[in-house]
Amino acid sequence: MAAAGSCSSAGKSLLQFMKLVGQLKRVPRTGWIYRQVEKPESVSDHMYRMAVMAMLTEDRKLNKDRCIRLALVHDMAECIVGDIAPADNISKEEKHRKEKDAMQHLTQLLPDILKTEVYNLWEEYEHQSTAEAKFVKELDQCEMILQALEYEELENRPGRLQDFYNSTAGMWFGFYLFLTSRYVDELQFFLIFSEKYLG
Known part of the structure; x- marks a missing residue:
């Protein structure tokens, strides 16, 4: 009887976890709201495509499975704290504290092994402690x-979101390597992105 009760309790906790994480489908990406983008993507939308991008990498020095898991976990805390953007004027330290508290709350709903795995993945991403x-x-x-x-492209307003490109200074080369290694030839990439980064 105790085992059945324990199982039921664990099941309820797991269901609560899934409901909380499901809220990511309804949490909009704040940066797009500030720029008045119509029907902005959700945090879940963003993480899903990141996971797909991780799945498509051909870099054999990286653990692909771990990259996918990191992509799926990295913004998970936002189901509780929301998407905190630079324009919210919250310090990096305070943002980290809020998200850490949220992850601790979330992972307490998981069985011990999963609790440790999910929380450690989030910490790994936060501290940028691995190549993945x-x-x-x-x-x-x-x-x-x-x-x-x-x-x-949807709005037919090139350059309207230039500040988002500018904020990734120093990061774009990885995107170049990712795209040209699989789908986009060098000329196409240059035509699309040179005006964004080179003016």
Whole structure:
């Protein structure tokens, strides 16, 4: 009887975890709201495409499975704290504290092994402590500028979101390598992005 009760309790906790994480589908990316983008993507949208980008990498020096997991976990705390943007004027330290508290709350709902795995993945990304975490950080920036490009194309307003490109200074080369290694030839990439980065 106790085992059945324990199982039921664990099941309820897991369901609560899934409901909380599901809220990411309804948390909009704040940066697009500040720029008055119509129907902005959700945090979940952003993380999903990052995970797909991680899946498509051919860099054999990286653990692809770990990259996908990092992409799926890195913004998970935002289901509780929301998407805190630079324009919110919250310090990096305070942002980290809020997100750490949220991750601790979230992972307490998981079985011990999963609790440790999910929390450690989040910490790994936050501290940029592995090659995989650094790569996924680049994907985070790359996905953002790809989304900015798509919004500009949808609105037929090139350059409207230039500040998003500018904020990724130093990160774009990883995006270049990612795209040209699989899908986009060098000339096409240059034509699309040279005006963004070179003026």
